[in-house]
Amino acid sequence: MTESNLSIIQKEVLISRKRSLSIVIPTYNESKNIVKILDSLRSALTREMNAEIIVVDDNSPDGTSNTVEEYVKNSKNPSYSIQIIRREDKRGLSSAIVTGIEHAKGDAVVVMDSDLSHPPQTIPQMVEELQNSDCDIVVASRYVKGGSVSGWPFKRKLISKGATKIAQHGLGIKIKDPMSGFFAFKRHIVNNIKFDAIGYKILLEILVKARGAKVKEIPYNFIDRTTGSSKMDFSICVDYLQSVWRLYRYGKSVKTNERRTSVHFLSKAGRFYTVGASGLLVNYFVSFMFGAVLSNLWYIYATMIGIVFSMSSNFILNKIWTFEDRNFDTKRTLAQYGLFLGFSGIGAVFQLLLVYGLVELRHLNYSIALFLAVAIASVGNFLLNKKWTFQEKVWS
Numbered sequence: 001m002t003e004s005n006l007s008i009i010q011k012e013v014l015i016s017r018k019r020s021l022s023i024v025i026p027t028y029n030e031s032k033n034i035v036k037i038l039d040s041l042r043s044a045l046t047r048e049m050n051a052e053i054i055v056v057d058d059n060s061p062d063g064t065s066n067t068v069e070e071y072v073k074n075s076k077n078p079s080y081s082i083q084i085i086r087r088e089d090k091r092g093l094s095s096a097i098v099t100g101i102e103h104a105k106g107d108a109v110v111v112m113d114s115d116l117s118h119p120p121q122t123i124p125q126m127v128e129e130l131q132n133s134d135c136d137i138v139v140a141s142r143y144v145k146g147g148s149v150s151g152w153p154f155k156r157k158l159i160s161k162g163a164t165k166i167a168q169h170g171l172g173i174k175i176k177d178p179m180s181g182f183f184a185f186k187r188h189i190v191n192n193i194k195f196d197a198i199g200y201k202i203l204l205e206i207l208v209k210a211r212g213a214k215v216k217e218i219p220y221n222f223i224d225r226t227t228g229s230s231k232m233d234f235s236i237c238v239d240y241l242q243s244v245w246r247l248y249r250y251g252k253s254v255k256t257n258e259r260r261t262s263v264h265f266l267s268k269a270g271r272f273y274t275v276g277a278s279g280l281l282v283n284y285f286v287s288f289m290f291g292a293v294l295s296n297l298w299y300i301y302a303t304m305i306g307i308v309f310s311m312s313s314n315f316i317l318n319k320i321w322t323f324e325d326r327n328f329d330t331k332r333t334l335a336q337y338g339l340f341l342g343f344s345g346i347g348a349v350f351q352l353l354l355v356y357g358l359v360e361l362r363h364l365n366y367s368i369a370l371f372l373a374v375a376i377a378s379v380g381n382f383l384l385n386k387k388w389t390f391q392e393k394v395w396s
């Protein structure tokens with residue numbers, strides 16, 4: 001979006017550096033509703049909530065943004081600030097909401113329509129849930145116990161229910177009202193989301209892309225608009241199917257990537273352990289050969305030579321095969337070798353201490369203690385070498 005086709009009129013009535021709550025209201029031809037919604041927000045929002053309202057208007061022909069400007073001018077001592085973002089063209093509901101979110105400064109963001117279908121009186125409860133429970137998204141829901149829809153004709157109810165079923169089955173979404181346009185979330189959960197912002201249902205996109213976010217639904221009574229006209233039409237339904245398809249493909253690609261990463265990680269671990277096992281053989285044969293060929297060599301020396309050989313062969317095989325590092329710059333390789341030996345030494349000491357602790361202090365059977373200690377030390381060895389010696393991300 002270029003700044004040239006976006007003008008922001010900011011009337012900070014209440015000056016404050018940090019906002020706790022941002023309320024994003026998209027508008028298109030809502031001049032008959034917007035004053036009422038701003039009025040009822042005035043009574044629902046307390047000063048302590050430290051809220052900013054962001055109205056995103058797509059240059060409504062009915063002059064909605066001018067109405068808001070007037071409203072701001074005439075507001076006396078309101079408990080919140082109002083920002084109007086005026087975009088030059090009508091670019092759709094989801095995109096308007098994304099623009100609003102991009103300008104939000106609050107830790108929590110509420111998204112609501114401007115046609116009075118979404119009661120502002122529910123906002124304090126939504127914010128409280130965000131603050132006091134461990135959820136990241138609060139959805140005001142028509143379809144949980146206590147929620148309802150009034151004023152919709154049968155056809156509209158059918159479309160909403162059908163779209164809900166498509167989202168639940170197609171995208172594996174568990175909540176009852178993923179089609180809700182009234183919801184709140186902690187702003188940080190959308191920081192890394194790249195929005196497609198197709199059509200009407202931005203909540204769906206957040207639910208799919210904010211992975212791991214905890215969601216809670218609270219009931220509310222949806223009241224159909226009585227003033228102004230609906231912008232819902234056939235093209236919105238087509239957009240909806242397109243956005244579900246894209247989100248479905250997105251979900252698939254995330255799963256495939258996750259699978260790829262785990263396969264990668266496990267295959268590296270497998271190679272590391274295979275190299276470790278080969279080291280045992282190298283150790284044995286080298287010690288044996290030195291002991292046998294140089295008959296007057298003290299067996300401890302032979303064993304020490306075996307250890308040095310096996311550690312070196314382990315290092316070279318891990319560098320070339322396990323971590324596929326073909327950079328043999330002398331300084332770098334020596335530094336890696338040093339780290340590899342260091343971690344092996346630390347692993348050996350750790351293993352000794354752990355066996356001692358488990359047997360002497362926990363009275364564990366020696367073979368179980370040894371197994372545990374070797375397992376823990378070798379996993380640690382793998383991870384430390386992956387991260388520090390060969391400079392890879394741990395989970396890759």
Ligand SMILES: Nc1nc2c(ncn2[C@@H]2O[C@H](COP(=O)(O)OP(=O)(O)OP(=O)(O)O)[C@@H](O)[C@H]2O)c(=O)[nH]1
Pocket residue numbers: 025026027028029030056057058090091092093096112113114115117181224225229230231232
């Ligand atoms: N900025 C902007 N706002 C939009 C656009 N389309 C819809 N809106 C606003 O988004 C909200 C929801 O739109 P509605 O037309 O009410 O859609 P709906 O709630 O699904 O349908 P009805 O309530 O039956 O009209 C309203 O506040 C609209 O003014 C758009 O393209 N740009």
Ligand SMILES: [Mg+2]
Pocket residue numbers: 113115117225
């Ligand atoms: Mg509406």
